[in-house]
Amino acid sequence: MQQLKIGILSRGPRLYSTRRLREAAEQRGHKVKVLNTMKFGMYIEAGRPDLTYYGKQISHYDAVIPRIGTSITFYGTALVRQFEQIGTYCLNTADAIMASRDKLASMQELSSHNIGIAETAFVYEQKDILHAIQAMGGAPVVIKLLSGTQGIGVILAESNKVAEAIIETLSSVKQNVLVQKFVSESKGRDIRAFVVGDRVVAAMRRTAAGQEFRSNVHRGGATQAVDLDPEYERTAVRAAQILNLHVAGVDMLEGKDGPVIMEVNSSPGLEGIEKASGVDIATEIVKYLEEQIRFGNFDVRERLSLTKGYSVTEFTVEPNAQIAGKTISESGLRERDIVILRIVRGPDHIANPKGTRIIEAGDSLLCYGLKSALQSHLPTLVRPKRRKKKKKPASEGSTAATDHPSPNEEKNA
Ligand SMILES: Nc1ncnc2c1ncn2[C@@H]1O[C@H](COP(=O)(O)OP(=O)(O)O)[C@@H](O)[C@H]1O
Ligand SMILES: [Mg+2]
DSSP states (O other): OOOOEEEEEOSOTTSHHHHHHHHHHHHTTOEEEEEOGGGEEEEOOTTOOEEEETTEEOOOOSEEEEOOOGGGHHHHHHHHHHHHHTTOEESSOHHHHHHHHOHHHHHHHHHTSSSOBOOEEOOOSTHHHHHHHHHTTSSSEEEEETTOOTTTTEEEESSHHHHHHHHHHHHHTTOOEEEEEOOGGGTTEEEEEEEETTEEEEEEEEEOOTTOOOOOGGGTOEEEEOOOOHHHHHHHHHHHHHTTOSEEEEEEEEETTEEEEEEEESSOOSHHHHHHHOOOHHHHHHHHHHHHGGGOSOOHHHHHHTSTTEEEEEEEOOTTOTTTTSBHHHHTTGGGTEEEEEEEETTEEEESOOTTOBOOTTOEEEEEEEHHHHHTTSOSSOOOOOOOOSSOOSSSOOOOOOOOOOTTOOTTO
């Protein structure tokens, strides 16, 4: 591996995670600098985006590892975006970091995929609060500030009355809150899975102290190594992929039907989990960065749709479709300027399928091709099935966001 020049964007060179990342990168022969996130200047000019550090033009960096604290999300993500513009590889993108910081936005993004998430509602009107609570089976419920961290801003409300009062109070001081079903069977424990690329490199279980229900280490939670069940592993990787995070700490409760995702962190700490698991996570991150750097900050959707008239799309092969039962070569797709990039068949993913491969009814095809040709394979009007609510709130017209993901989703698991 050639030597890379790596910048770690962090305000704390002495913080455990920053130190470990620097150490690991140096050990693998790279040049590393810890760059103070707050000392940059960003210059935005057509065709010439630029960056200064302590007032001087910054030298070339091959890659940056963002370690953006929640208190500086806005400034930090602007900086990462600027690095993206000047062509520096960023381990997590600005957009992905931004989305993961908002508990509501990330839950919304995850909800259309068939993976377990904590049932969540977000309402604006006072009168809708009770509906929202009732829609998830009534108290106890968990109330969360949209951008809390380390367990601060997470409250357990034992009764509907208390829940309403808390939400009203927080709304009166202009705090947006969401209501979540309390996953009581998790008993103050949760799982933190550390995802790097498409795998979980380490995991730990956190157990809340005493009567506390929050298992955060900052709230006195104890950590312990855990052998992760494959279902938890799959869920964690999938969540990171959906949110487009290459490095992520995925927090899951142990629900009665399996993993329940609570949040996905884009700058997960290394200290607790390296100590609990004994895994050298810093080195895993650096190795991944070495592999990934040649791919750059590549946005496949943007690049592919830049060619006029072309698009990427995914569709399911209907049983009566012309192409069902034919090989890819016989299907005539290639002649119509459509290339199949991937087939999802049940649990299997077939990348770059050969011409001799038979297309089956029920296959989900990810295709690139001429829009006009692709169109004929798409359903005329997509109307996803919505699952019925278990219990209907007292009145009509509630805006509680309690609809469940459609069960036939997760085509690209
Ligand atoms: N819906 C829930 N049911 C049960 N426990 C929860 C729920 N949501 C959060 N918790 C507990 O509270 C802790 C903090 O919640 P989390 O959403 O991760 O906020 P933070 O960003 O502050 O860590 C979790 O680690 C978990 O132990
Ligand atoms: Mg958390």
